[in-house]
Amino acid sequence: MGAGPAYALFVPAGLPHAHLAHTRSVIATVLLVDAPSTLTETGEPTLVFLTELARHVVPALVDHHRDGTERPALHAVLVQELASRGPTPRSCLRLPEPRDPRLVALAETLRQDPADPRGLAQHARALATSQRTLSRLMATELGLSFPRWRAMLRLVAALDDLAAGRSVSETAHRCGFTSTSAFIALFRSVLHVTPGRYQRHLTDDEA
Template structure:
């Protein structure tokens, strides 16, 4: 991976086809990226984030990343000088957007608005109050954990236990369990649950049925998927899909 430098210094808006990628790059400014449609997945060397509609991801200056769209999408981006960091975050984060903040982003990334400076100040004020959402999936560093993560990323519905996955990658279950907690801050079941939710959000953006998504993401039944989704996002997958 050799990220290229992108010198975007203003608002941008570009359509993205389902599955389209923006390859590895970094910015010299802070960036706020928001999918107007669909779901955006953001990858960094330390983890990945899933960004549903009406959410945005904060990407600090200098952080290498790539994007992938799930479902037809439209990427809306604002940039801020490195010293303008209302969130005081030095790492990526997914943010919940208030209706006003969504409108500000839509306006600033559209045709040249009247009163841009005032709108940008209002955006910064809104960002200070934007809550962070737990939509990150930490990337493990240990080669054995990376192998396990690769197996599950290729098939999130893989039913194997950690002991069985350990046999496949040549590591003991106890060792892998300890490493997962140390390197990601999550237990293995928590990490896999987050991976499955990421996968489910991407599939819902492709207009798949809740039943099909539940099976593809590895849930034992549609009702188990609905309950896990509701606990994570405060709504059912069907209602989320209709709103998105």
């Protein structure tokens, strides 16, 4: 499950997990002693959009040079902010992570450049394997065809662009969709909201 700079990833207590950064990143880990029920009820990892206030609270919580007496108050503010937001629509995009090194390399390529226009055969040649082998691995490990997997990866990248304030049309172009209307149609079919309304919702929460 991918989490961009505008999001927090909530992991329930006792759940084994690992993280992988695809670019230079700063990762802040906060232990929530009393996590809101909206995040714990599923028992699964959940993505939450971070309000501007929450984005300021998290660095303060992990700053070991600050007065420790401030932490309970900061912790309470963060819990309140997370509870008010609840899970983000991005939580619907729980793409399985590949294990085979060839698929891992392909996933990294597509995350670095979602608009990469190459087809599966071209990617297979670049990875010194066959198109049939990649198709079989995707069916086995991901349960998705290449076009569908790539579309979902592009959708994840699009959420980050929208959160960064890019327009719907610019986001569609940057993420490799054939047209703005095709992007809107896929976004709505998966997340049950248009990208414009999703972006306005984020803006309203920042106001």
